[in-house]
Amino acid sequence: MQNGFEPRVLICIECEEEFVFTAAAQQYFAERGYTEDPKRCKSCHTQYKKMQRDQRHSGVVMRNGVK
Numbered sequence: 001m002q003n004g005f006e007p008r009v010l011i012c013i014e015c016e017e018e019f020v021f022t023a024a025a026q027q028y029f030a031e032r033g034y035t036e037d038p039k040r041c042k043s044c045h046t047q048y049k050k051m052q053r054d055q056r057h058s059g060v061v062m063r064n065g066v067k
Helices: 023-031 042-063
Strands: 008-011 018-021
16 A cells, blocks of 8 residues: 555446556546546557547648648
């Protein structure tokens, strides 16, 4: 146990697989002021962030009229 945190098993909203929200990850979230548990496993989170970056980048290109 690390600073009162214990590992917890959560379910990913994307792939519906179980993943462990480790004590270290919980401490990291708490230090940054996050109040909610993660909703995605690491793999799905990485894919989600990449999709957001790709959409944001393509949106900027489209708004400027450059393809």
